[in-house]
Amino acid sequence: MLLVFYGVTSTFSQQRQEDTIRYFTIPTLPQNVADVNSMLIDTGGVSAPKDTLFQLLTARGDPISYYRKISTEVCFDGSCRLLRVDLYWNVTGRYLGFELPPKGFLSKAEHEPFNEQEYQQLHAILADSLSPIGNFNYQNLIPQSSAAEGVDAVTRPTSKDVLPYVVKGAVFTTHKMWNLVYGQVQRDVEHATEAALNPGFLVDMLNSDDIWDRYWALDRMHILSDHPLQVKDKVVGFLCDSSYNLVLHALTVLPKDWGEDSSFQQKLWLAFDCVPPALRPKLMEKLGTYEKLDRSIMLDITDRLPTMYGPVLTAALQCLRNYLPKEPEILRRVTALLDHNNPYIAKQIKKFLQEVPTID
Amino acid sequence: MKRRSAIATLGAISLGLTTPRLLKGEVLQGPRIIKKEKLTTDILVIGGGTAGVVAAVQAGRAGKKTILVENGSMLGGTTTTGGVAFPGIFFAWGKQVIGGIGWEMVQEAVGFNDDKLPDFSVPHGRQHWHHQVRLNGPLYAMMIEDKCVEAGVNLRFYETPVEVVQHKEGWKVTTIGKGTKTEIVCNQLIDCTGNAFAVSLAGFNLLREKETQPGTLMFRIGGYSMDQLDMNRIKDEFNAAVNRGDLIKGEFLHVESLLRNAGDNVQHIAGADATTSVSHTIANINGRASLFRTLKFLRTLPGLTGLKVLDMQNETAVRETYRIDSIYQVTHEDYVMGRIFEDAVCYSYYPIDLHDEQGVIPKHLEEGRVASVPLRALIPKGSRNLIVAGRCLGSDRLANSALRVQASCMGMGQAAAAAAVLAHTQGKTPAEVAISDLKKLLTEHGAIVPEG
Numbered sequence: 139m140l141l142v143f144y145g146v147t148s149t150f151s152q153q154r155q156e157d158t159i160r161y162f163t164i165p166t167l168p169q170n171v172a173d174v175n176s177m178l179i180d181t182g183g184v185s186a187p188k189d190t191l192f193q194l195l196t197a198r199g200d201p202i203s204y205y206r207k208i209s210t211e212v213c214f215d216g217s218c219r220l221l222r223v224d225l226y227w228n229v230t231g232r233y234l235g236f237e238l239p240p241k242g243f244l245s246k247a248e249h250e251p252f253n254e255q256e257y258q259q260l261h262a263i264l265a266d267s268l269s270p271i272g273n274f275n276y277q278n279l280i281p282q283s284s285a286a287e288g289v290d291a292v293t294r295p296t297s298k299d300v301l302p303y304v305v306k307g308a309v310f311t312t313h314k315m316w317n318l319v320y321g322q323v324q325r326d327v328e329h330a331t332e333a334a335l336n337p338g339f340l341v342d343m344l345n346s347d348d349i350w351d352r353y354w355a356l357d358r359m360h361i362l363s364d365h366p367l368q369v370k371d372k373v374v375g376f377l378c379d380s381s382y383n384l385v386l387h388a389l390t391v392l393p394k395d396w397g398e399d400s401s402f403q404q405k406l407w408l409a410f411d412c413v414p415p416a417l418r419p420k421l422m423e424k425l426g427t428y429e430k431l432d433r434s435i436m437l438d439i440t441d442r443l444p445t446m447y448g449p450v451l452t453a454a455l456q457c458l459r460n461y462l463p464k465e466p467e468i469l470r471r472v473t474a475l476l477d478h479n480n481p482y483i484a485k486q487i488k489k490f491l492q493e494v495p496t497i498d
Numbered sequence: 499m500k501r502r503s504a505i506a507t508l509g510a511i512s513l514g515l516t517t518p519r520l521l522k523g524e525v526l527q528g529p530r531i532i533k534k535e536k537l538t539t540d541i542l543v544i545g546g547g548t549a550g551v552v553a554a555v556q557a558g559r560a561g562k563k564t565i566l567v568e569n570g571s572m573l574g575g576t577t578t579t580g581g582v583a584f585p586g587i588f589f590a591w592g593k594q595v596i597g598g599i600g601w602e603m604v605q606e607a608v609g610f611n612d613d614k615l616p617d618f619s620v621p622h623g624r625q626h627w628h629h630q631v632r633l634n635g636p637l638y639a640m641m642i643e644d645k646c647v648e649a650g651v652n653l654r655f656y657e658t659p660v661e662v663v664q665h666k667e668g669w670k671v672t673t674i675g676k677g678t679k680t681e682i683v684c685n686q687l688i689d690c691t692g693n694a695f696a697v698s699l700a701g702f703n704l705l706r707e708k709e710t711q712p713g714t715l716m717f718r719i720g721g722y723s724m725d726q727l728d729m730n731r732i733k734d735e736f737n738a739a740v741n742r743g744d745l746i747k748g749e750f751l752h753v754e755s756l757l758r759n760a761g762d763n764v765q766h767i768a769g770a771d772a773t774t775s776v777s778h779t780i781a782n783i784n785g786r787a788s789l790f791r792t793l794k795f796l797r798t799l800p801g802l803t804g805l806k807v808l809d810m811q812n813e814t815a816v817r818e819t820y821r822i823d824s825i826y827q828v829t830h831e832d833y834v835m836g837r838i839f840e841d842a843v844c845y846s847y848y849p850i851d852l853h854d855e856q857g858v859i860p861k862h863l864e865e866g867r868v869a870s871v872p873l874r875a876l877i878p879k880g881s882r883n884l885i886v887a888g889r890c891l892g893s894d895r896l897a898n899s900a901l902r903v904q905a906s907c908m909g910m911g912q913a914a915a916a917a918a919v920l921a922h923t924q925g926k927t928p929a930e931v932a933i934s935d936l937k938k939l940l941t942e943h944g945a946i947v948p949e950g
Contacts, residue, residue, distance in 0.1 A: 268620060268628070270625070302624075349619045380592070380593050381592055381593075381618075381619045382589065382593070382594045382618055382619075383615070383617050383618050383619045384619065386615075414594060414597070415597055415598075415941075415944040415945075415946075416594065416597045416598075416601050416602065416605065416944060418944075445942065447559050447942060447943050447944070448555075448559055448599065448602060448943060448944060449602050449606075449944075450944070479561065480560070480561035481561050481650065482558055482559045482560070482561050482649055482650055483561070485650065
């Protein structure tokens with residue numbers, strides 16, 4: 139039934155289908171489900187310590203999303219209510235969506251059902267991994283009564299600190315669902331995807347429109363021992379992205395062994411001018427870590443030294459430092475900069491030359 | 499004269515009679531004479547705070563002889579001495595808008611301390627502080643000083659200007675310090691005091707609001723546990739103490755916020771002014787007295803009897819004092835509309851952030867909007883070879899409440915110095931420097947310059 143359901147609704151949207159309430163974000167990968175794998179996970183609960191995490195797979199056997207059928211209680215004011223919902227995650231553990239059982243609905247205080255706007259609000263809160271609702275524990279959700287006040291209300295007012303981050307009247311439901319999305323199951327999803335990682339799958343995630351997915355993929359490149367050209371080109375392409383954090387991420391995780399290939403070094407050097415200026419020192423540092431740096435790159439760096447300032451200049455000199463003893467021509471060009479009309483640059487060059495090891 | 503000479507002789511004789519017998523290793527030091535010095539420099543920066551450090555490094559790296567005068571004991575201003583060590587905001591709508599030397603220092607401090615930068619690709623929504631960068635203040639102070647030294651900047655601590663007069667070379671600034679009186683002749687003068695102090699000494703008018711934003715003494719408290727507190731009772735007792743006059747209304751707007759934030763950026767000291775020794779002394783005493791008074795009171799309450807001060811900054815940090823009467827004043831509308839001026843030299847991105855007796859309700863910019871700072875807002879009307887950087891730029895009060903923040907000040911510091919560098923090279927005043935030249939120099943030094 140699940141496969142038929144996905145086959146009929148292969149695109150996801152924030153829409154209310156007849157008899158079934160479901161809200162989804164755009165998935166990392168197309169949801170062409172061919173198979174489902176059941177995985178037993180620990181819930182951390184006492185009454186139901188184990189549960190099933192369903193892994194949805196392509197025909198190739200790659201995971202494309204996950205879901206768990208939640209059946210739990212939401213308790214407040216001394217009474218408990220059953221919450222039944224299917225929660226969905228992308229392959230990288232990002233929230234994907236939720237779906238209620240047929241004819242099911244969520245309700246607020248005094249059993250009032252959610253309206254469309256409230257479902258949308260809940261969906262947006264669940265999609266926000268940084269929502270401040272995550273900073274509240276269960277006890278902080280409502281203000282504590284002082285001893286002088288009687289506790290005689292079916293619904294107590296929500297703490298005003300938490301109100302902006304929950305659906306009004308459904309604070310406990312919002313809190314519970316958010317913590318289910320970002321709790322242990324998220325980590326189980328990530329581990330399951332890591333176990334299934336392969337180069338083609340990695341490329342798919344590097345191609346995701348969502349930046350979190352790209353970070354996720356970059357952080358896990360090291361799991362694979364071999365990276366095809368497509369992966370390398372994609373990562374170098376990130377260096378010219380407008381997102382500072384993505385560029386920083388890419389530079390940080392670049393595997394050192396990629397630099398053994400001179401053509402990769404050339405691609406990296408070509409990216410120098412489009413990398414955000416603040417990150418150019420980092421790219422220069424990366425070039426300096428390679429055991430053998432392409433000579434044409436070294437000469438190019440040397441020729442551009444007079445136009446460099448501050449950390450870029452420092453990083454460029456350090457990059458060259460490793461290779462200088464064996465490159466007299468480069469040393470000669472650098473030495474010529476001692477006559478630079480900018481005393482700061484001349485001083486940097488002088489200091490650098492004093493530190494260069496001499497050849498025996 | 500004979501009498502005077504006789505007395506002097508008697509004095510000399512008595513001195514001879516009272517010359518101490520020196521122990522081994524001791525050296526006799528005669529009465530101190532104030533050391534008078536005359537210096538010349540290309541660029542003089544007054545104020546080694548958030549903007550001043552960046553300005554000095556920019557000038558030094560551009561090859562100019564640079565002196566930086568600071569009246570305190572270390573560089574960094576509000577970021578270090580003030581303890582507001584979370585500069586921002588460098589990124590707007592996912593893209594970096596303020597880079598250059600300020601960002602270089604900040605990210606190096608983060609990296610050295612093994613801290614992590616925020617993820618700027620995640621929108622901060624209403625929580626703009628998520629995109630501010632938490633720094634280790636003492637580390638940052640050392641790092642920026644190191645950068646100044648590396649750039650060849652002549653650092654002079656514990657000095658303050660007492661006279662600024664025009665000179666054929668540009669300006670002659672007289673400073674006094676501990677045991678020193680120095681005349682510094684400079685070609686270009688950059689006022690990074692934050693209070694437009696040097697501009698005022700130079701004879702130019704300033705602008706000020708009748709009521710300025712409060713200052714804040716930064717501190718940290720501990721010795722209690724939030725979940726052990728009867729917050730309703732604490733609030734009631736606190737409010738009663740304010741009503742009785744035992745505590746001053748408005749200094750801590752919400753006691754729960756004070757306790758939950760453990761003192762981080764929660765205090766308001768009305769009228770705090772860092773301009774002169776007298777005014778800054780008052781601000782510091784008020785800040786400390788407020789904290790002490792509040793601590794003594796809170797320690798009488800259940801759950802807070804063990805309340806402790808864990809840390810406290812040396813000074814009350816100040817938000818607003820004086821602004822220059824500049825060639826152009828950035829208006830609130832300029833700011834919120836994200837106007838990019840033809841002579842824009844840096845961006846500025848922060849909500850309109852006016853602190854008053856009600857607290858602060860930041861007003862965020864509409865999506866996609868980023869304000870800019872025109873060069874004209876940094877130049878006092880009618881001046882030559884004089885430019886400012888930092889919170890004293892020409893702006894109306896609302897615009898100023900957003901422009902005054904640290905990342906913007908860093909951007910302004912670099913821009914002001916770049917303008918001064920070019921003015922010195924070309925024999926001009928900063929207002930005459932071609933904007934294209936200025937943008938080119940800034941870009942070469944890693945700054946992000948708005949495209950007009």
